[in-house]
Amino acid sequence: MRRPTIADVAARAGCSPATASRALSGGGPVSEAARLRVDAAARALGFRLDPLGRALRRGRSGAIGVLAPSLANPVFAEAIEGVEVAAAAAGLTVLVACVGYDAAREAAAAEALIDRRVDGLVMTVADAAASLAVDRARRSGTPCALMFNQPPDGVTAVCVDNRAAAGDVAEAMLAAGRRRLGFVAGRFATSDRSRQRFEGLAAALAEAGARPPELVEVSYADHDHRAALAALFARAPRIDALFCSNDMLALAVIAGLRALGRSVPDDVAVVGFDGVAVGALTQPSLATVVTPTAEMGRAAAGLLLAARAQGRPPAPEALILPHQFRPGESLAGAADPDTARQRQVRPSPGKALRQTSEESET
Amino acid sequence: MRRPTIADVAARAGCSPATASRALSGGGPVSEAARLRVDAAARALGFRLDPLGRALRRGRSGAIGVLAPSLANPVFAEAIEGVEVAAAAAGLTVLVACVGYDAAREAAAAEALIDRRVDGLVMTVADAAASLAVDRARRSGTPCALMFNQPPDGVTAVCVDNRAAAGDVAEAMLAAGRRRLGFVAGRFATSDRSRQRFEGLAAALAEAGARPPELVEVSYADHDHRAALAALFARAPRIDALFCSNDMLALAVIAGLRALGRSVPDDVAVVGFDGVAVGALTQPSLATVVTPTAEMGRAAAGLLLAARAQGRPPAPEALILPHQFRPGESLAGAADPDTARQRQVRPSPGKALRQTSEESET
DNA sequence: GCTCCTGATGGAAACGATTTCACCTTAGCT
DNA sequence: AGCTAAGGTGAAATCGTTTCCATCAGGAGC
Numbered sequence: 005m006r007r008p009t010i011a012d013v014a015a016r017a018g019c020s021p022a023t024a025s026r027a028l029s030g031g032g033p034v035s036e037a038a039r040l041r042v043d044a045a046a047r048a049l050g051f052r053l054d055p056l057g058r059a060l061r062r063g064r065s066g067a068i069g070v071l072a073p074s075l076a077n078p079v080f081a082e083a084i085e086g087v088e089v090a091a092a093a094a095g096l097t098v099l100v101a102c103v104g105y106d107a108a109r110e111a112a113a114a115e116a117l118i119d120r121r122v123d124g125l126v127m128t129v130a131d132a133a134a135s136l137a138v139d140r141a142r143r144s145g146t147p148c149a150l151m152f153n154q155p156p157d158g159v160t161a162v163c164v165d166n167r168a169a170a171g172d173v174a175e176a177m178l179a180a181g182r183r184r185l186g187f188v189a190g191r192f193a194t195s196d197r198s199r200q201r202f203e204g205l206a207a208a209l210a211e212a213g214a215r216p217p218e219l220v221e222v223s224y225a226d227h228d229h230r231a232a233l234a235a236l237f238a239r240a241p242r243i244d245a246l247f248c249s250n251d252m253l254a255l256a257v258i259a260g261l262r263a264l265g266r267s268v269p270d271d272v273a274v275v276g277f278d279g280v281a282v283g284a285l286t287q288p289s290l291a292t293v294v295t296p297t298a299e300m301g302r303a304a305a306g307l308l309l310a311a312r313a314q315g316r317p318p319a320p321e322a323l324i325l326p327h328q329f330r331p332g333e334s335l336a337g338a339a340d341p342d343t344a345r346q347r348q349v350r351p352s353p354g355k356a357l358r359q360t361s362e363e364s365e366t
Numbered sequence: 367m368r369r370p371t372i373a374d375v376a377a378r379a380g381c382s383p384a385t386a387s388r389a390l391s392g393g394g395p396v397s398e399a400a401r402l403r404v405d406a407a408a409r410a411l412g413f414r415l416d417p418l419g420r421a422l423r424r425g426r427s428g429a430i431g432v433l434a435p436s437l438a439n440p441v442f443a444e445a446i447e448g449v450e451v452a453a454a455a456a457g458l459t460v461l462v463a464c465v466g467y468d469a470a471r472e473a474a475a476a477e478a479l480i481d482r483r484v485d486g487l488v489m490t491v492a493d494a495a496a497s498l499a500v501d502r503a504r505r506s507g508t509p510c511a512l513m514f515n516q517p518p519d520g521v522t523a524v525c526v527d528n529r530a531a532a533g534d535v536a537e538a539m540l541a542a543g544r545r546r547l548g549f550v551a552g553r554f555a556t557s558d559r560s561r562q563r564f565e566g567l568a569a570a571l572a573e574a575g576a577r578p579p580e581l582v583e584v585s586y587a588d589h590d591h592r593a594a595l596a597a598l599f600a601r602a603p604r605i606d607a608l609f610c611s612n613d614m615l616a617l618a619v620i621a622g623l624r625a626l627g628r629s630v631p632d633d634v635a636v637v638g639f640d641g642v643a644v645g646a647l648t649q650p651s652l653a654t655v656v657t658p659t660a661e662m663g664r665a666a667a668g669l670l671l672a673a674r675a676q677g678r679p680p681a682p683e684a685l686i687l688p689h690q691f692r693p694g695e696s697l698a699g700a701a702d703p704d705t706a707r708q709r710q711v712r713p714s715p716g717k718a719l720r721q722t723s724e725e726s727e728t
Numbered sequence: 729g730c731t732c733c734t735g736a737t738g739g740a741a742a743c744g745a746t747t748t749c750a751c752c753t754t755a756g757c758t
Numbered sequence: 759a760g761c762t763a764a765g766g767t768g769a770a771a772t773c774g775t776t777t778c779c780a781t782c783a784g785g786a787g788c
Binding site: 019020021022023026032033034035038057059060061062063 | 734735736737738739740742743744745
């Protein structure tokens with residue numbers, strides 16, 4: 005028994021496919037009587053409009069495409085779920101593509117989504133200032149919004165102010181008594197955010213008259229950063245604080261430091277970026293910049309949908325959402341510089357005294 | 367300037383659309399000369415086959431649909447990337463749908479993917495034994511493989527042996543001297559895995575003649591489990607080990623215990639399930655059952671693709687992948703009973719000295 | 729009574745590909 | 759030479775919808 009088509013519904017309702025289509029998709033004028041007959045027929049046959057035929061004819065698919073570097077970083081997973089929420093509220097579905105921090109795959113995936121006639125494209129790209137994927141979208145006329153990327157004006161985006169946020173981190177580290185700072189970055193080529201955060205850190209340190217930051221670039225592909233960290237300490241032995249370009253990296257760095265026999269935060273403080281949930285669960289808890297991740301996805305999709313509803317393209321400018329520095333045990337003394345000043349040097353990782361939380365409810 | 371269609375390519379190559387199609391998609395016989403002219407024309411025009419027209423006509427879209435409860439748990443994110451790897455190797459793309467542990471959304475999303483003519487469906491469902499989504503797939507003739515779910519026979523799946531793995535955990539806990547075990551579960555209604563792991567734990571304890579496990583069900587939606595844990599300790603104050611149905615939950619539980627003033631593993635040991643990367647980075651490191659997550663996605667997609675290549679449906683049985691217990695600091699003494707014996711007494715409800723196991727491996 | 733407009737409808741042409749079928753060559757055999 | 763088989767090709771049907779256009783009925787306005 006074949007899947008019913010709109011022609012079957014029309015036949016059963018005693019009308020033409022044209023009328024059935026109008027009744028089902030709310031296109032043109034249909035008499036109340038016809039609408040009822042069509043609805044009844046559709047229900048009786050268990051009919052559902054075929055998204056393919058529909059997309060082919062209408063030129064859009066009723067889906068929002070999402071392009072993200074990876075699902076492995078919960079930041080993107082959350083943002084995608086944010087997009088999904090906004091899309092679902094507007095009756096759209098979501099098509100996800102992951103491109104693994106690879107600019108070529110980025111462009112290819114964008115084209116694939118565009119070919120599928122997505123109504124809009126929400127993307128996080130390697131470099132917003134020079135992105136083939138953005139070009140493709142623009143050229144094809146597909147409305148497009150970036151998320152996480154903080155692009156030069158001219159392209160729609162939802163992000164936080166990465167430089168300012170990095171400045172806040174610099175300030176917190178200095179306030180905690182740290183003086184020799186390092187920045188651990190995912191490769192700059194694959195993340196403009198990472199670069200902006202480094203710039204923000206460097207600028208804030210310069211302004212405060214502090215020593216400029218040491219830089220280590222690592223690959224997101226690696227999980228073990230001991231070698232990179234060891235090299236850093238060989239170069240700059242007295243580093244006392246590391247700002248990592250994202251939280252997952254920060255957690256890996258903390259583990260790496262522990263493996264190298266350096267305690268966090270006693271020997272080296274570590275601060276992340278993003279505010280992923282798991283960062284608050286670890287010990288030491290992760291000091292970080294909390295960003296409204298899911299909200300970023302929701303907002304990006306929202307911009308697209310609002311513009312679509314009004315038949316205009318989305319505003320070509322960045323919507324900057326608020327961020328917030330969250331103190332954590334990995335930057336001891338953010339609220340108590342004295343502790344930081346009295347860091348003790350310890351020979352082994354394992355026996356660092358862990359501070360227990362004295363918080364409890366009631 | 368319109369997007370070129372296959373007719374434009376054909377015109378430029380001096381042949382009919384039929385021949386152009388055969389040349390581009392490798393359908394029937396085409397002369398070498400024609401193929402070259404078509405290829406050249408397509409390249410010159412920047413032509414790409416339209417996935418929509420193609421899918422409509424062929425009845426399949428060249429995409430694999432993936433249905434997962436959530437992206438928030440990295441386990442699913444990794445598995446999806448596994449599916450993506452296998453799909454990409456076969457020249458297919460992936461359509462992802464997240465349904466938030468909701469059986470109704472599960473069925474609806476499955477239908478939406480089927481409507482899009484996915485070549486196959488890889489799903490993780492709430493309850494494999496009674497899943498509307500699986501029904502829909504079967505009814506529509508869409509090949510379908512479950513992942514993570516360990517279903518009764520009759521449906522294709524890739525999973526680990528949840529009961530056996532839970533048995534391993536029981537054994538490790540007993541070996542570490544723990545005697546009063548609890549199980550912290552995501553709600554059973556939304557995860558058959560969780561239920562199977564509980565059953566495995568209970569069975570192993572029964573066989574070992576040990577006290578049956580206490581059970582706490584919590585919602586995945588919550589992040590703060592203090593209330594649930596406090597209630598558990600009110601009921602069973604001397605619990606000394608908690609098996610959590612997955613790693614993310616375990617990390618949250620460890621944080622909750624810390625907030626309640628119980629130390630891990632001194633007062634209470636915690637073991638998770640899945641082997642997510644971040645579990646190895648925390649302190650204490652998380653003892654857990656490591657499962658081949660990405661491999662599960664790859665294998666599930668692989669089963670579908672292999673079957674498709676041979677024109678038969680995938681074998682209706684579960685492919686059980688190996689799991690491995692990974693000791694961690696959150697279950698002290700799994701490898702070093704002495705440490706366990708000397709757990710220090712703390713002024714909290716967990717203070718009773720517990721008998722330790724005299725057995726040790728190695 | 730006549731025109732004009734509006735609302736409801738159906739026929740048929742899109743949308744962009746694939747595939748069936750029939751046709752024509754040409755090569756290979758006897 | 760005659761016959762068959764196979765390779766190459768194109769016209770046209772098809773997938774399932776939407777939408778343009780024409781048609782028609784009926785009411786309003788003159």
